[in-house]
Amino acid sequence: xxxxxxxxxxxxxxxxxxxxxxxxxxxxxxxxxxxxxxxxxxxxxxxxxxxxxxxxxxxxxxxxxxxxxxxxxxxxxxxxxxxxxxxxxxxxxxxxxxxxxxxxxxxxxxxxxxxxxxxxxxxxxxxxxxxxxxxxxxxxxxxxxxxxxxxxxxxxxxxxxxxxxxxxxxxxxxxxxxxxxxxxxxxxxxxxxxxxxxxxxxxxxxxxxxxxxxxxxxxxxxxxxxxxxxxxxxxxxxxxxxxxxxxxxxxxxxxxxxxxxxxxxxxxxxxxxxxxxxxxxxxxxxxxxxxxxxxxxxxxxxxxxxxxxxxxxxxxxxxxxxxxxxxxxxxxxxxxxxxxxxxxxxxxxxxxxxxxxxxxxxxxxxxxxxxxx
Numbered sequence: 186x187x188x189x190x191x192x193x194x195x196x197x198x199x200x201x202x203x204x205x206x207x208x209x210x211x212x213x214x215x216x217x218x219x220x221x222x223x224x225x226x227x228x229x230x231x232x233x234x235x236x237x238x239x240x241x242x243x244x245x246x247x248x249x250x251x252x253x254x255x256x257x258x259x260x261x262x263x264x265x266x267x268x269x270x271x272x273x274x275x276x277x278x279x280x281x282x283x284x285x286x287x288x289x290x291x292x293x294x295x296x297x298x299x300x301x302x303x304x305x306x307x308x309x310x311x312x313x314x315x316x317x318x319x320x321x322x323x324x325x326x327x328x329x330x331x332x333x334x335x336x337x338x339x340x341x342x343x344x345x346x347x348x349x350x351x352x353x354x355x356x357x358x359x360x361x362x363x364x365x366x367x368x369x370x371x372x373x374x375x376x377x378x379x380x381x382x383x384x385x386x387x388x389x390x391x392x393x394x395x396x397x398x399x400x401x402x403x404x405x406x407x408x409x410x411x412x413x414x415x416x417x418x419x420x421x422x423x424x425x426x427x428x429x430x431x432x433x434x435x436x437x438x439x440x441x442x443x444x445x446x447x448x449x450x451x452x453x454x455x456x457x458x459x460x461x462x463x464x465x466x467x468x469x470x471x472x473x474x475x476x477x478x479x480x481x482x483x484x485x486x487x488x489x490x491x492x493x494x495x496x497x498x499x500x501x502x503x504x505x506x507x508x509x510x511x512x513x514x515x516x517x518x519x520x521x522x523x524x525x526x527x528x529x530x531x532x533x534x535x536x537x538x539x540x541x542x543x544x545x546x547x548x549x550x551x552x553x554x555x556x557x558x
Contacts, residue, residue: 230268262297
C-alpha cells in the first residue's frame with residue numbers, strides 16, 4: 186500500500202479507533218494536584234544550553250543535581266539531532282528522572298518527531314558530532330564487520346574500493362553503536378518508546394507538535410498507546426501515527442495562531458478539561474509566546490545554539506503562567522497591549538533584541554487594529 190493509501194486508511198479508521206478505546210478514555214495520561222511545572226522546548230543536542238535553562242528555573246543545582254523538589258519538569262521533545270551533544274542531553278534527563286522521583290517530583294520527557302525519526306531509522310538530521318559521541322576504540326572493527334556482512338550478502342554497491350569509501354562516508358565511526366543504542370531494546374530506543382507523546386499536568390496539555398482536527402476525538406491514552414506500540418516495533422512502514430504530518434509529533438497548525446483554528450482549540454480544551462495547550466516543534470522568534478489569547482503557548486524558542494536561541498522556559502505556578510527568560514521571571518500575558526509590553530520586556534533582557542523586532546511590530550499592529558475607535 187502506498188503512503189497516500191495508508192494516510193487515507195488512518196483517516197477512515199480514526200473514528201473506529203476512538204470507539205474501540207472508548208471504555209479506556211477515562212484513564213487518560215494525566216496528573217492533578219501539581220503545584221509547580223517547568224516546561225522546556227526543543228533542545229536539539231545543546232547540553233550546555235539545557236543545563237543553563239534548568240539552573241535558571243531552579244530545577245538543578247550548580248552540580249547538575251535535581252533541586253526542583255516536587256516540581257514537574259516537562260521537556261516537549263526534540264532533544265536530539267542537529268546539535269553536538271544529544272547523548273549527553275538524554276543521559277542528563279534519564280538521571281534526573283530518577284532523582285526527581287526520589288524527591289517527589291517528576292520528569293516528563295515527551296516524544297518529539299526527531300526522537301521518533303531516530304528510532305525508525307530516519308537519520309537525516311544526525312550530526313557528525315552525535316555519531317562521535319558513540320565512538321569507541323572498537324568502532325573501526327564494528328564498522329568493518331558491518332561492511333563484511335553487507336558484502337557477503339551481495340548488497341548493491343558493496344564490491345569495489347569506491348563502494349567501501351562511500352560506505353565509510355555514510356557510516357562514520359560511532360554509527361553502529363548509535364544504531365544499537367536506538368534499537369527497540371537499546372538504551373535510548375527503549376527509553377523513548379516508554380515515554381508519553383501527550384501529557385496532561387493539571388490544567389495544561391503538553392505535547393511536541395499539536396492536536397490536529399484529524400485526531401481531536403482520540404483520547405490521550407489512545408494517542409500515547411499507539412505511538413508507544415509503533416516505536417516499540419520500530420517499523421517505518423507501520424508507524425503511521427508517528428510519521429503523520431497531522432499527528433501529535435508533527436502537526437504545526439497551532440503554532441501560527443491561525444484564527445481559523447480558534448474553534449478547534451476551544452474544542453480540544455473542552456475535550457480534555459484543560460486551560461491551555463503547550464507546544465514545541467515550530468521555532469518561534471525566540472520568546473515563550475502565548476497564542477489564541479493564552480490558550481496555546483509556543484515554547485520552541487530555538488534554544489540550541491544551532492539556532493542562536495535564548496535560554497528560556499515556561500513556569501506554571503499557583504495558577505499563573507510565567508516565562509523564565511535568561512533567569513528573569515516574567516508574567517505571561519494573554520494578548521493585547523499586555524503582550525506588547527511583555528515582548529518589550531523580553532527585548533530589554535536579550536543581547537540581540539533585533540530578532541524580536543518583527544514580532545513586536547506584528548503585535549503592535551494587531552493591538553492597534555483591535556483598539557476601539
